[in-house]
Amino acid sequence: MKQLALRIAGFGFRREATLESLAQALDQLAEQYEAIDKLAVAHSMLPLVEEFGRLRGIEVISVADAELPTVTTLTHSAQSLQARGTGSVAEAVALLAAGHNARLLGPRIISADRQATAALAEGNR
Template sequence: MKQLALRIAGFGFRREATVGSLGQALDQLVEHYGAIDKLAAARSMLPLVEKLGQLRHIEVIAVSDAELTKVTTLTHSTQSMQARGTGSVAEAVALLAAGHNAKLVGSRIISADRQATAALALAEGNR
C-alpha cells in the first residue's frame, strides 16, 4: 500500500476561545490546504478540541504539555513562549502529533476572533 501523508491540524487557543473559534481556524486550514485527517491538542487543552472533533467527525490526538517546549516552531510568539514555553502551541502540537519526520506546511493561522490558532503538519502513514 502506498504511503500517503496524514494531515494533522494542531490547535492553540486562549481561555476565551469557543468551539466556533477553533472551527473557523480549521475552516481556514481546509480552505488553504484541503482535507484534514486528524486534530491534535495538548492534554490541558483537549476538551474543546475533542468537542470540535465530535462535531466534525474527526479523530483527536492528545500530546503531552511537557513536550511542547522541545519543539522548534516557525512562529515565535512572545505570549506563547511565556505561557507554554514554545513559539506556537498550534505548530508544536501539530508536529508532536504527526510524529518523527513531520513537517509543517506553513506557519499557524489565526481565527477571525483572534482566540485560536491552527497549524497543519504532514506525517507519513497509511490512509
C-alpha cells in the same frame, strides 16, 4: 509499500475560545490546504478540541504538554513562549502528533475572533 502522509491540524487557543473560534481556524486551514485527516491539541487543552472533533467527525490526538518546548516552530510568539515554552502551541502540537520527520505546511493561522490558532503538519503517524 509507502505510507500515505497524514495531515494533522494542531490547535492553540485562549481560555475564552469557543467551538466557533476553532471552526474559524480550521475552516481557514481547509480552504488553504484542503485535506485534514486528524486534529491535535495539548493534553491540558483537550476538552474543547475533543468536543469539536466529535462534532466534525474527526479523530483528536492529545500530546503531552511537557513535550511542547521540545519542538522548533516557525512562529515565535512571546506570549506562547512564556505560557507554554514554545513559539506556537498550534504548530508544536501538529508536529508532535504527526510523528517523527513531520513538517509544517506553513505558519499557524489565527481565527477571525483572534481566540484560536491552527497549523497543519504532514507526517506518517
